[in-house]
Amino acid sequence: MYRYDEFDHDFVKARVADFSDQVERRLAGEITEDQFRPLRLMNGVYLQLHAYMLRIAVPYGTLSSKQMRMLGHIARKYDKGYGHFTTRQNIQFNWPALSDIPAILADLASVEMHAIQTSGNCIRNVTADHFAGAAADEVADPRPYAEILRQWSSVHPEFSYLPRKFKIAVTGAERDRAAIQTHDIGLHLKKNDKGELGFAVYIGGGQGRTPMVAKKIRDFLPEQHLLSYTTAILRVYNLHGRRDNKYKARIKILVHETGVDEIIRQVEHEWQALKDGELKLPEADVAAIQSYFAPPALTARPEGDEAVKLARLDSKSFGDWIDQNVFTHRNPDYAAVTISLKGIGEVPGDATDSQMDAVADIAETYGFDEIRVSHEQNLILPHVARADLKAVYDALVAIDLATANSNLISDIIACPGLDYCALANARSIPVAQEISKRFASLERQRDIGELKLKISGCINACGHHHVGHIGILGVEKKGAELYQVTLGGSADEHTSVGEIIGRGFGPDEITDAIETIVDTYLGIRLDRTEKFLDAYRRVGPAPFKEALYASEAKAA
Amino acid sequence: MKILTANRLTDGEAVWFAADGTWAETIDAAETVGDKADEARLEAIGKAAYDNNEVVDVNLIDVSLVDGAIQPLRLREVIRAAGPSNRHDLGKQARPAAGAA
Known part of the structure; x- marks a missing residue:
């Protein structure tokens, strides 16, 4: 997993201090709501029907056990004992008091988390395939590139006041589990015939009142050009995207109204001036980020097949769960597990504080400390030895999270x-x-x-x-x-x-x-x-x- | 018939302006008004409370009286007054006073 370096720590800490001061001044009446509103939104704080809502970023949906435990702690201490995992791989708390939010952000910072850029007309949390780094059908883990985009886009001065919000998704497999064609930019990490990594680039997808499927504007962009090309797209959008009408301000409208060929021409023109400059990614930097996402040391566990076979004989419900919620891992001794947050009659995406704690424990014991949030509002254990699947299943049954309905009609x-x-x-x-x-x-x-x-x-x-x-x-x-x-x-x-x-x-x-x-x-x-x-x-x-x-x- | 509602600045709690001049946490206590002059008076009170940093998101909303109880016309306001319709253990509807009232 990515670990904050000194810069990240200082950056997040400084932001917590800034926002704490802003909240304090707001509560003291020193700044007005009109002045405060954009500041709170930049820090993920909305006002909803019953209370404030805090949206916390889960970069590319990846969490450690420690981070999940902190989310459980926040649910318990500051909220009403639960949180809501969202379609953007984030988590929202529905009941925090404004006066508690500085303390919540300080707690989050202690586990390398924050709520920065979860709202506002900026580049939002970059999402990724929830099976990234584990899926058998993956060319490469897309998350290092999502992390590079996160670092580059965080408080990017040029792209903090875009015409409208901007969402990027990345997948590393042909089978798209990250819905990249519904994003402002969708990136499909792939290899060319020389075995080099690069991206098929899609732009202008989106939902909302004017749904559009993204258009592919490049079939293969070499990986070192990720930031220069993304910058070129954002420059064209920032310059020409409509600021006169909120409902026509997303890049999808610009692409639609301008025409794909003309947009490609403009992006390529912009890119020519950028591609060999400072945004070109040095190989060593890419490798350094990739090293953070090095897969866990998956020891051989060949007893898994036999263990699963025996356990199936013993329990039909376990067999059903294996068939529905267990996904093929690139290592045949392992599997990726979907923890359904869609129990029959439950609220899609909600988890209680104690469920969060228990999932953290399960991930620590059986899952190399890794948890993912899927855009389908489930949790994922990306690396579980097949030999441990029964133990994981039993532990999930104990916390009512073993519903075997992944991809079925109740997985809503x-x-x-x-x-x-x-x-x-x-x-x-x-x-x-x-x-x-x-x-x-x-x-x-x-x-x-x-x-x-x-x-x-x-x-x-x-x-x-x-x-x-x-x-x-x-x-x-x-x-x-x-x-x-x-x-x-x-x-x-x-x-x-x-x-x-x-x-x-x-x-x-x-x-x-x-x-x-x-x-x-x-x-x-x-x-x-x-x-x-x-x-x-x-x-x-x-x-x-x-x-x-x-x-x-x-x-x- | 209208009432004045808002969310309290410090914690976001949904509140209604009551006849005693306070912002009440339950809709039952809201002051109802029936003519333009009173609506304008409530609006002025709302603006003053907003300017004074007591509340945010101030709105006059339509209500009717059903068996003497204030009933908002829009479902949105019904849910604001009670809490999430799928979680009766949360929000104002979960408070002991709500049952007693």
């Missing part, structure tokens, strides 16, 4: 929605809970197969509804909640934006509608191997519309 992404969020128009969490309960049977979920259901409580799309195989968007209509359904979205290497299927559904209708959609899929699929998304792409919306709306069309 949901934003906090109107239960917490000041921007929301409708609730997300209760909808997720009810759908989860409706499909509680694991057997039924497994029969349905891979199905990514994503719910947002407003058009800002924090719940990624546009790219859900089934997406649900909550809106407010005539003072009541209404849920609009989209089908056919996807956030993988074949990213697509879902299509609205028809009129929306009330809170008491939406779960039935989802069940109708699922039943329709089960009726039309060619066989069990044809996934929901594939079936939808084959037949289109017609049978789903028919099933959802035919009776009312006839009635009319």
Whole structure:
């Protein structure tokens, strides 16, 4: 894992001191809310419905046990005993008092964490494949590059006041688990035919009120040019991105309105002036950062296959969990484990303080001290010996985190929605809970197969509804909640934006509608191997519309 | 009918302006007003409290009286007054006084 050097420590410490002083002056009435608001946002402090909310950065979703324990400590001491892991691999606390935030930030700094750039029109936390450094299908670990971007973008003077927020995601595998095509910049780390590392570069992806799939503007950018090329993109955006209209200020609109060819021309032109300058990454620097991410010493544990075989015989639920929540590791003696934060009827992404402590213990005992947060709002243990999987499973059962539903219909992404969020128009969490309960049977979920259901409580799309195989968007209509359904979205290497299927559904209708959609899929699929998304792409919306709306069309 | 609401500066707690001149932590205590003159008076009180760094995010919101109890018209304000609808153990709804009232 990356460890702070002296500069990082001093930088974060200085920021804590700055912000503590700002909070103190605000509470003393020496600065106004208008003056304070941008300062608190730069430090991850929002005002929501019930209280302030603190969003803490988890760079590229990577946490140590010590850091996870600190999050548990903060939940216990300053909040209400839980935290919410987000679709940007961060964590949010929903109830901190403003007066406690300096102390929280000081606690975070003691474990090399902070809340810097988790809000505001700057480069936000860089996200990455949650299986980075572990996945069998990976070309190289993308996190060193995410860390290089983090260092470069932290309080970058030129890019701290962009037209709008800016999100970068990195993956190191063909199979995109980081949703890079829904980001302002998406980077796919790959090798060319000479075996050199570089990136396919995508720009202009995004969700929100105008969803766009990113456009590939370069098939192979040699790794040493990562910062010069990113700078070139950001310069073009900073100069031409619209500042007159908040809703048209993201780079996706600039790319769309300017045209890809012209954007490429401008970026390349800018890059020519930068590429051989000081932003060119020296090999030694890249290697130095890479060394922080050196994989743990994975000793041979060949007894794993036999251990898993025996444990399966002993416990069907363990077998189900292995089949669903365990991912292939590049070392055949090891596995990457998804800890589902989607227990049936639970709040997607929430974990209690004691669960955080227990996950930290499990990671320490069995997982080389490493934990990841996935953008799908689960936790990951990236390196677990297969021989230890049963022990890990048993430990997760003890804390109610062993639900075997990874990638199934109850593995729902949901934003906090109107239960917490000041921007929301409708609730997300209760909808997720009810759908989860409706499909509680694991057997039924497994029969349905891979199905990514994503719910947002407003058009800002924090719940990624546009790219859900089934997406649900909550809106407010005539003072009541209404849920609009989209089908056919996807956030993988074949990213697509879902299509609205028809009129929306009330809170008491939406779960039935989802069940109708699922039943329709089960009726039309060619066989069990044809996934929901594939079936939808084959037949289109017609049978789903028919099933959802035919009776009312006839009635009319 | 309207009431004046805000969040307290120090801890973000949702509060409502009460007839006794304080910012109450429960909506039941809010002062309801029914005409433009009173609305303007509440707005002025809200602005003064904002300027005085007592509260932030000040808003006049629409309510009605249901069996004598203040009921916001928008769900957003109902949830602000109670707490998360999925966690009855959190927020104002979890406080003993809420049940007694």
